[in-house]
Amino acid sequence: MSATSHAHDEAGQAPLVGSLGVDSRKLGLWAFIGSETLFFTALITTHLIFYARTKATLAASGMLAHLDPKHYLGINLTTVLAAILLASSLTMVLALAASKSKEWAKFRFWLLATIILGSSFVLGQAYEFTHLYHEGLKLAPQYVFEGETVKSLFGVTFFVMTGFHGLHVTLGVVWLIAVYFKVRRFAASPENPMDVELVGLYWHFVDLVWVAIFTLVYLI
C-alpha cells in the first residue's frame, strides 16, 4: 500500500493502481484493445473469405470491375486516408509528450491537430462510401446492378468492416474533443496525463486497424 502511495506521489497520478501494480484504467483499456483486436480480425477474415469466394464468379460475369473498390476508386483516396491517420498518430503522441511535460499550449495545438486529422479521415471515408454506393456497391447480399441480379456478400462485409472502423474513429474524435475541453477546464488536474494517455492508446489502435485494412483489403 505504501509502495502504491509512493508511486502516486512521484507520478502525480490519481490513486487507481490495483493489486497488479499498474493503473487499472490503463489495464482495462489494454484489455479492451485486446478484445477489439479479435473483433476486427473476425470482420477482416470474413471479408477476405467472401472476397476470395466471390471474386472468380464476379470476374467471370464481368462484374468484378464494378464491385471491387480499388478497380474504380484506385488507391489514391485510401492512401491519403492512411497518411491522414498516420499523421494523427504522430500528433497524438506529441500531444501526450506535451501533456507529460505540462506544456499545455503545445498540448492543445497537437490535440487539436489530431481532432482535425481524425475528422478529415471520417469525412474522407464518408465520401468513399457515398462514391462506392453510387457506383453500385451495396450493403445487401443481393441487388440489381445494370439490370443484372448480383449475389455477393462482398458489399456487406466491406461496408460492415470499414464502417465499424469509421465508427471507432468517430468515437475516438468525440473522446479527443472531450479530453481537450476537460484538460482546458481543469488544467491543474493530476489525472490529465493519464486521460491523454488513455485516449492516445485508443487512437493509436484505430490507426493500427487501418494499417491492417489498408494492406489486406485495399492493396492485396
Added chain:
Amino acid sequence: MAEHATHDQHAEAHESHGTGFYWMVGGVLAVITAIEVAIFLVKDAIGHELFLAILFLLSIAKGVGVVMYFMHLRGDARIFQLVFIVPFTLAVTLCLGFLTIFSHHVGIAG
C-alpha cells in the same frame, strides 16, 4: 509481491522519448507507407508472391512501430504486453486457420 509491484510501477512509467524521436518514427512509418504504395503500383512487374511477401513485411514493420513506440508497449508493464499479445496471437492464428479452412485450394470451398 511488493518487489514485483514496484517493478511494474517503474515499467509503467515506460521509456520516455523526446519529440524528435517521435518525428523520426513518424517519418519512417510514412516512408514505409510510400514504399507499400510504390510496390502496389509495380506489383505486376515483381510477381504476386514477392509482392505479398514484401507487403506483409512492411505492414508488420509499420504495426510494430505503432505498437512499440507510439503506444509505448516496448518497456511498459508486462501485464499490458500480455493482455494485448495473447489476443493478438489468437486472432492471427484464427485468421490463418479460417482462411485455410475456406481456401479454394485445400479447404472446404475447394
